Amino acid sequence: MRRFFFTLPLAFLTVFAFTVPFPGSVWGAPDVGVESNRSTEQDRERSGSIKRSRDNKDSKGNRTQRSRSTGTDKQVQDALRKVRQAMQSSSADVQMSLEAVFLNKILELEETAESFKSCRVMSNPRLPASFGLSAELAPGAIDSIKSQYLQQLAASNGRVSDVADEQEILQYRDCLALYGAFIGTAYLNLTGAVEQLKSDSGTIGHDDILKLAAEALDKALAKGVTEAKGVKALHERILKAQGPCFFDSSVTNIKCGFSSLVLGGKPQLYAGSIPIYGAGYSGFTGTYRVSRAWSYSDAIEALKSTSKYSKIATDVSTYTEKLESNGKAYEAALIKKQAIKAVFSHKKNLNVSNLQ
Structure with a gap:
């Protein structure tokens, strides 16, 4: 009885070996490069969104701060204008x-x-x-x-x-x-x-x-x-x-x-x-x-209503009340006048000691 042997080319075997997918081969693995790119893009979008949100908040805060500052300045200007008008008016x-x-x-x-x-x-x-x-x-x-x-x-x-x-x-x-x-x-x-x-x-x-x-x-x-x-x-x-x-x-x-x-x-x-x-x-x-339209005491009281000058006005009022109780009405009135004059000229770092 004769036996027959067939010899396959080596190239064919090689191709056959590499064309058969086996579980766990690299063909079934996820594309790591694509996923990484997608994650980076999402991070960028989130970062941009956070930055835009922060910028919007900062812009809104600046506008609010400017609005408050403008309101405070107007309040001070209105108070000073009323005091000045009263002192210059002759109707009373x-x-x-x-x-x-x-x-x-x-x-x-x-x-x-x-x-x-x-x-x-x-x-x-x-x-x-x-x-x-x-x-x-x-x-x-x-x-x-x-x-x-x-x-x-x-x-x-x-x-x-x-x-x-x-x-x-x-x-x-x-x-x-x-x-x-x-x-x-x-x-x-x-x-x-x-x-x-x-x-x-x-x-x-x-x-x-x-x-x-x-x-x-x-x-x-x-x-x-x-x-x-x-x-x-x-x-x-x-x-x-x-x-x-x-x-x-x-x-x-x-x-x-x-x-x-x-x-x-x-x-x-x-x-x-x-x-x-x-x-x-x-x-x-x-x-x-x-x-009858004004007095230095009235002017000081008006300044108490402003956030910018309320402290110096309160300090002047307290100090001059003590002077008046000790029979020093002239000294008290002079300090009030100097305080009003300093406010009109927009002097900074005002305190009672540098008004005396």
Whole structure:
């Protein structure tokens, strides 16, 4: 029996071996390069999305910050404009006499200070009837004979002592002289302060001048009647004129030496032709131009509402309140003025210490 052997070419075997796919061969494995490229692209997209989101947030934040900054600047500008307009406005300006400026403080002294308490010239001015210079018998009843007698006595410049207590009238005259001397002294104290504190428009705030006037009068009481401008000499000369006193054409006009007294709801005293009380005070007359539209205290309060100046305004307010409580109204007002001026000029690093 013959056996047959077939010899296959080696190339065919080789091809056959490599064309048969076996499980786990590289033909069934994933394409690592493609997957890697896809993952990189996705990472780039995510990174770009995050960056765009961050950029949008930053842009929005910047816009918000600019908006807040713009709002704050406008708030400050509005507050400063209102303060400046109030200080420059003349619509609320008034003229205050010396008596009006010192009135509140004197009314207070008439309740607390003995010399003023015994006089009460402003709170209770004495009328002619207070000295018996009246013909009234009872409410609504007039003594016609006495009335005629008083009129004739006054017209003939008769002696006051014939119908009234002359010493009581002299005491009242001395009260008017006292008021005139102290108001005159306080006026000299006040004038310099007002000149230093006036605004550019030439006015001073109503509240400010009342505080300054009170301080000026307290200073006068503490130091006594000033010798400046002859105030003390004139006052002493009036007190030396003790009588006799005579009527000067009417029962309301009385002359004692070189002093002349006018009785009534608005009493007056003259030394010769110099007004001591009423028409003037120790020879001083005049008025102050005062604004009811603003004061340095009001301006500081307005600045408290602004975020930029609230701290310095609060510090100034606290510090000046302490000064005022210690009788230093002028120093307090001056610091307030300097603070307002510094704010108007946009000075930086403001604090109370560099305003003094």
